[in-house]
Amino acid sequence: MSGSNPIILYDGVCGLCNRLVQFLLTHDKEGRLRYAALQSDFAAKVLGRHGIDPTDLDTVHVIVNYDQTDERVLQRSDAILRAGRELGGFWGASSSIGKVVPRPLRDLVYRLVATNRYRMFGKYDTCMLPDPQQRSRFLDL
Numbered sequence: 001m002s003g004s005n006p007i008i009l010y011d012g013v014c015g016l017c018n019r020l021v022q023f024l025l026t027h028d029k030e031g032r033l034r035y036a037a038l039q040s041d042f043a044a045k046v047l048g049r050h051g052i053d054p055t056d057l058d059t060v061h062v063i064v065n066y067d068q069t070d071e072r073v074l075q076r077s078d079a080i081l082r083a084g085r086e087l088g089g090f091w092g093a094s095s096s097i098g099k100v101v102p103r104p105l106r107d108l109v110y111r112l113v114a115t116n117r118y119r120m121f122g123k124y125d126t127c128m129l130p131d132p133q134q135r136s137r138f139l140d141l
Contacts, residue, residue, distance in 0.1 A: 006066075007036060008060065008062055008079075009061040009062070010060050011058075012038065012124075013123050015117070015122035016113070017060065020083075024083060025137070032086055035130075035139065039057075040139070040140040042140035043061075046063055046073070052075075058111075059110075061075055062079040076110045076111070078106075080095075081098050083095075
């Protein structure tokens with residue numbers, strides 16, 4: 001796996017998070033993004049080496065430069081904006097514009113949505129399984 005392909009760590013039982021993953025899969029025409037549920041062993045390993053609690057499901061993470069010396073974890077609104085940037089085109093431009101908004105304000109809105117996501121978008125009993133043609137983009141299945 002290339003370190004240049006960002007990895008999205010998402011709450012596998014969250015309806016909103018699953019919709020985000022479906023959106024990214026549809027719009028990532030180059031297939032750059034990879035995915036793993038926060039509930040996976042893969043996510044626990046990566047987050048653990050960054051001192052991040054892997055049982056905290058209230059944020060999406062993007063792992064940049066996975067398994068490289070400059071590996072880093074983006075969280076909350078920074079993660080969403082990075083994912084959008086990877087899509088390019090309209091979504092990349094929108095993400096660049098979103099960076100103008102101060103992070104504390106972006107993260108405040110993010111936390112408001114995250115706190116209410118199960119009530120608003122539902123919660124699954126298990127993590128979704130990807131379509132067979134997309135399975136290779138998911139880690140730790």
